[in-house]
Amino acid sequence: xxxxxxxxxxxxxxxxxxxxxxxxxxxxxxxxxxxxxxxxxxxxxxxxxxxxxxxxxxxxxxxxxxxxxxxxxxxxxxxxxxxxxxxxxxxxxxxxxxxxxxxxxxxxxxxxxxxxxxxxxxxxxxxxxxxxxxxxxxxxxxxxxxxxxxxxxxxxxxxxxxxxxxxxxxxxxxxxxxxxxxxxxxxxxxxxxxxxxxxxxxxxxxxxxxxxxxxxxxxxxxxxxxxxxxxxxxxxxxxxxxxxxxxxxxxxxxxxxxxxxxxxxxxxxxxxxxxxxxxxxxxxxxxxxxxxxxxxxxxxxxxxxxxxxxxxxxxxxxxxxxxxxxxxxxxxxxxxxxxxxxxxxxxxxxxxxxxxx
Ligand SMILES: C[S@@+](CC[C@H](N)C(=O)[O-])C[C@H]1O[C@@H](n2cnc3c(N)ncnc32)[C@H](O)[C@@H]1O
Numbered sequence: 001x002x003x004x005x006x007x008x009x010x011x012x013x014x015x016x017x018x019x020x021x022x023x024x025x026x027x028x029x030x031x032x033x034x035x036x037x038x039x040x041x042x043x044x045x046x047x048x049x050x051x052x053x054x055x056x057x058x059x060x061x062x063x064x065x066x067x068x069x070x071x072x073x074x075x076x077x078x079x080x081x082x083x084x085x086x087x088x089x090x091x092x093x094x095x096x097x098x099x100x101x102x103x104x105x106x107x108x109x110x111x112x113x114x115x116x117x118x119x120x121x122x123x124x125x126x127x128x129x130x131x132x133x134x135x136x137x138x139x140x141x142x143x144x145x146x147x148x149x150x151x152x153x154x155x156x157x158x159x160x161x162x163x164x165x166x167x168x169x170x171x172x173x174x175x176x177x178x179x180x181x182x183x184x185x186x187x188x189x190x191x192x193x194x195x196x197x198x199x200x201x202x203x204x205x206x207x208x209x210x211x212x213x214x215x216x217x218x219x220x221x222x223x224x225x226x227x228x229x230x231x232x233x234x235x236x237x238x239x240x241x242x243x244x245x246x247x248x249x250x251x252x253x254x255x256x257x258x259x260x261x262x263x264x265x266x267x268x269x270x271x272x273x274x275x276x277x278x279x280x281x282x283x284x285x286x287x288x289x290x291x292x293x294x295x296x297x298x299x300x301x302x303x304x305x306x307x308x309x310x311x312x313x314x315x316x317x318x319x320x321x322x323x324x325x326x327x328x329x330x331x332x333x334x335x336x337x338x339x340x341x342x343x344x345x346x347x348x349x350x351x352x353x354x355x356x357x
Contacts (some may be wrong), residue, residue, distance in 0.1 A: 030115065031078070033108075040069070047100035050064055107150065110146065113146030114145060124305055144187065145216075157186075173201075177200035182206070185216065192223060201227065202228075206238060207232065207233070235264075245279070253320040254311055258320055262275065267357065279329060282324060307322045326351055330343070
């Protein structure tokens with residue numbers, strides 16, 4: 001074939017090697033998921049260097065399957081193998097990534113989110129080919145808990161200590177006693193963090209996905225939080241309670257009509273209220289983003305499978321995507337009528353905007 005003449009073998013093998021590595025990585029993700037769901041990583045973290053038989057006993061999994069799984073993990077550098085003792089183990093770093101839920105580096109939520117997409121791959125193909133919307137609730141449940149587990153470390157690490165203090169006058173109000181709306185709250189992690197930190201404030205948390213709200217309610221009851229209430233509600237129908245703070249965490253771009261929703265949120269705010277929008281980290285401009293933002297490929301992937309279809313399933317169906325970038329996001333907030341829009345904070349994972357009347 002004439003096109004073969006133009007193939008540069010070196011570049012071809014480089015691309016092939018890179019994609020082969022991604023495929024091996026996909027298998028490693030599935031191995032990571034098995035280890036998380038079966039509790040093997042946690043068992044290994046608990047007992048230290050051990051034989052396959054001892055790890056199988058501690059984690060109550062089949063010994064032969066476990067040997068194959070451990071070998072795959074060891075080949076990928078996810079666990080260690082000591083040939084002299086024939087024992088497998090986790091380093092502290094491997095434990096922080098695979099075994100320990102509360103470490104900011106725990107990767108298992110992200111793994112769960114990706115695996116959830118493979119589970120319903122036929123739906124993904126149908127959505128992609130037809131261009132139809134795909135409501136949030138049509139995803140496998142791994143999508144909901146994976147999303148929560150993925151975002152939780154960033155919220156736990158930054159929301160109370162950096163993001164809220166970065167916004168003018170907000171922290172003082174929350175300490176004294178403010179009324180807050182957390183919109184598109186999912187399983188309510190951000191709502192619970194605020195309710196715990198600011199007992200004088202009242203948090204109203206809204207999401208239109210009923211099962212997520214049910215789960216969030218259970219979690220809040222377990223924590224004994226009495227200043228937090230959950231509601232099943234579309235973001236466009238938030239009651240006009242003169243909120244001091246309305247916030248949306250990693251969900252504004254999932255909405256069909258982000259500008260229309262920002263306009264209606266503006267009407268629910270007190271005159272001196274603040275609208276806080278937290279979005280995934282992104283840079284301005286496609287070329288800049290794909291070249292200089294190491295997370296962009298992953299987020300465009302989630303955008304293809306989850307965020308753009310979720311938006312297209314709602315009225316207007318703007319399909320903003322999770323990588324719109326700060327300039328575009330600030331333009332949209334201004335076009336909703338907010339006169340003061342600022343990038344208040346940024347971390348490796350998120351952009352935080354503050355919008356005031
Ligand atoms: C990516 S999740 C983020 C959830 C949560 N804020 C978090 O950070 O863990 C997006 C959430 O937005 C919700 N959502 C999307 N569009 C919505 C709308 N129009 N009204 C209310 N909730 C919406 C979804 O149900 C989902 O729970």
